[in-house]
Amino acid sequence: MKRILADVTAFGRQYLRSRVGTFFALAFPVILILLFGAIFSSSGTPKVPLAVQDLDSTFASHGFVQALNNTTLITYQAIPTNVNFQDYMRAHSINVALQIPAGFQAALIQAEMGNASAKVNVTLAGDRTQSSFGIVYSAVAAVATAFNLKVANATEVVSVDESQLTVRQFGYIDFFLPGIIGFTVLTTPLFGMTSICAEYRTRRFFKLLATTKLSKAEWLAAKVVFYVLLLFLSVAIMMLVGVVVFGMQAALTPLAVLLIIAGTFEFTSLGMVLGIFVRDPGTGEALANAIGFPMMFLAGSFFPIDAMPPFLRTLARGLPLTYINEGLRATMVFGNDGTALTYLLITLGFAVVFFVVGARGLSWKSK
Amino acid sequence: MKGVVSPGATNVDGKDSRGRGDRKLHGTARCRAARDVGVGEHVIEVRGLVKRYPDITAVDGIDFDVNRGEVFSLLGPNGAGKTTTVEILEGLRDPTAGEARVLGEDVRSGYRRIRERVGVLPQDFEPFDRLRPREAVAYWAHLFDHAVSDRDVANIIETVGLTDRASTFALNLSGGEKRRLGIAMALVGQPELLFLDEPTTGLDPGARRELWKLIGDLKRKGRTILLTTHYLDEAEQLADDVAILNHGKIVAHGSPSALISQFGGGTTIVLAGARRGGYEALSSRGIAAELHGIDVLVHVPMASQVRPLLAKLASIEVPLTEIYTKRSTLEDVFLKLVGARMEEGVLAA
Structure with a gap:
């Protein structure tokens, strides 16, 4: 343990004395938040595609869909009324869809006429683990509430058969900040470790360390500890900027903290795995860029995965960063801790595999 | 007798190592507890050491011993097998064949225990740029589980003559100062044996002489040092015992004066x-x-x-x-034995 702490201290000193490292770990994410926040904050939450099957096709049901459109949260697309709702979703890879049943308008009229037992359920179907589901749910629930208040005189006529999500007024920053935290969890340790492995190999630091009692696992653990501390500092600054500058609602939950730790563990270890193949700083940089850049865009750091074409959505499901981004949004924005916990476990699984491969594969000794 | 030499190599004591019979380490040496290596005994024993790569045999069946308290020099041109030999002894490379024991421990199985008791200055040593010497020495001590006080660190830094530069980033140290820092890091555990792999290569003459003085001081304090070099004057100046290595083989072995006396003309x-x-x-x-x-x-x-x-x-x-x-100097000896002069580690006609 003392060896790990000694390495954390020595490495931390060197890292923080390097202006480049400090800039990318602490200042760069804040710059991204300020830039993207300023550009997109006026446009609200990014739009999520919502497919609607209107089986009622009446003035009231059209009004409901129009109201959804007016939320600016969704982009509407119609599902034909003569097809099976679920089959159509599967066939067209639709993540979130709404079904308005026949008799929607009739129930509203009954309620207006004072029939207290008049009820109608709209069905929101989709993958609840996706952040887009939460966004759509909040929009549908808000419109249903508005209908109940204005059309049906505060009697709950329209209800959505989902109940666990708390509806908040989300801004773009609430969606964006978890993505930026995920982005930082990816880039800081992954790029840092790949570059460190290249430098340590070319400058023979690995060979030097191999003459001490420090093991590779201890060395890697020290890097994980340092990057976790660094990322907490970075996240604290990001949260502060998000709240102070953009009035962000999202909160740092215990599961978000665990996801940040697990993600840092994961990408520090992945950096060491890449370090196995790195022989010089040039190849280190190229390898980190080849892995890191596609991942940061495909894993939903900057925009929802659901907005991507189906094949990219499938690809995104195979990327480790996806589970950190989606897990952070699930817990920080939608309060969906069940999903976040699942994604935390997936992230830990990736992390353990990368750690074992990295610690075993990276050789400090000469052939 | 300064030590055992490779078969075919010339020993200044006039004995052929083949005549010594068993080239394996003796049972007593094998079983000797590491801590029992005493004054005058061999701290390094090498027998028939071979390191073979697909395209080259870097070390080709060498034998030598290093006695406690002496400076032993492996002298030879670049590519002679010096660093490969040293890295095998440090546990950084696995030998292909042969035996090597350091402080009584077999290098294959006991390298973890060996590391606790030796100090290493690797070839082309570079310090961590953004650590100050006092930070680097303290860091290195912790990696060996040695509790060092600020006073201990200051003493080590004073030993290598870096007191005035103790708070300067390593990035800003001169080449000679960086090597001194490397030696300071190697000294943190009060090691019984120091490996100095080409400590003065690439330094200017002034810095080289300063390092010679430091190594001389360490020798006078009784440190056992294995020094590799391609500087003949360095070996002559510092070493008690020299093994001249060429193409992975020891071509001569003995004290500088004995080698000069026998081969220098x-x-x-x-x-x-x-x-x-x-x-x-x-x-x-x-x-x-x-x-x-x-x-x-x-x-x-x-x-x-x-x-x-x-x-x-x-x-x-x-x-x-x-x-x-x-x-005559070792240069004359080298010329006679190898058939070429050596300049900056490269053989010249």
């Missing part, structure tokens, strides 16, 4: 500026001489012959600028 009398006229004058009187540029050289194999020959030369009328004697 004795003393040379130099008639500076005597030119061809001087050479012919000496030859006509039956004195074997050699024209070397404008100088005439007379080799004297035995020290007892120097004075009478000087007297004889003084009686011959030869125009010259000065006359002096030159003792």
Whole structure:
């Protein structure tokens, strides 16, 4: 343990004395938040595609869909009324869809006429683990509430058969900040470790360390500890900027903290795995860029995965960063801790595999 | 006897290592507890050590011992196998064949225990740029589980003469200061044995001399040091025992003075500026001489012959600028044994 702490201290000193490292770990994410926040904050939450099957096709049901459109949260697309709702979703890879049943308008009229037992359920179907589901749910629930208040005189006529999500007024920053935290969890340790492995190999630091009692696992653990501390500092600054500058609602939950730790563990270890193949700083940089850049865009750091074409959505499901981004949004924005916990476990699984491969594969000794 | 040498190598004590019979380490050496290695005993024992790569045999069956308290030098050109040998002894490479024990521990199985008791300055050592010497020394001590106080760190830094630079980022140290820092890091655990792999390569003459002084001080304090170098004067200046390595084999082994005495050709009398006229004058009187540029050289194999020959030369009328004697050096030994001079680690015709 003392060896790990000694390495954390020595490495931390060197890292923080390097202006480049400090800039990318602490200042760069804040710059991204300020830039993207300023550009997109006026446009609200990014739009999520919502497919609607209107089986009622009446003035009231059209009004409901129009109201959804007016939320600016969704982009509407119609599902034909003569097809099976679920089959159509599967066939067209639709993540979130709404079904308005026949008799929607009739129930509203009954309620207006004072029939207290008049009820109608709209069905929101989709993958609840996706952040887009939460966004759509909040929009549908808000419109249903508005209908109940204005059309049906505060009697709950329209209800959505989902109940666990708390509806908040989300801004773009609430969606964006978890993505930026995920982005930082990816880039800081992954790029840092790949570059460190290249430098340590070319400058023979690995060979030097191999003459001490420090093991590779201890060395890697020290890097994980340092990057976790660094990322907490970075996240604290990001949260502060998000709240102070953009009035962000999202909160740092215990599961978000665990996801940040697990993600840092994961990408520090992945950096060491890449370090196995790195022989010089040039190849280190190229390898980190080849892995890191596609991942940061495909894993939903900057925009929802659901907005991507189906094949990219499938690809995104195979990327480790996806589970950190989606897990952070699930817990920080939608309060969906069940999903976040699942994604935390997936992230830990990736992390353990990368750690074992990295610690075993990276050789400090000469052939 | 300074040590066992490779088969075929020349030992200045005149004994062929083949004649010593068993090339394996003796049972007593094998079983000797590491901590029991005492004064005068071998801290390093190497027998039939081989390191083979697909395209080259880097170390080709070498044998040697290093005694406690001595400076042992592996001397040879680049690619001779010096660093490979040292890295095997440090546990950083696995040998292909043969045996090597350091402080009584087999290098294959006991390298973790060996690391706790040795200090290493690797070839081309570079410090961590953004650590100050005092931070680097403290960090290194912790990696060996040594509790060091600020005072201990200051003492180590003082030992290597970096007190005035203790708070300077390593990035800003000179080449010689960086190597001193490397030696300081190697000294943190009060090691019984120091490996210094080409500690002065690439340094300017002034920095080299300063490091020689430091290594000399460490030697006087009783440290056992295995020094690799391709500087012949460095080996001659610092080493108690020298093994000349070429193409992975030890070609000669012994103390510098013994090697010089046996292979150096004795003393040379130099008639500076005597030119061809001087050479012919000496030859006509039956004195074997050699024209070397404008100088005439007379080799004297035995020290007892120097004075009478000087007297004889003084009686011959030869125009010259000065006359002096030159003792043979390891350079002469190397030239004779390897057949080439060595400049900055490269063999020259």
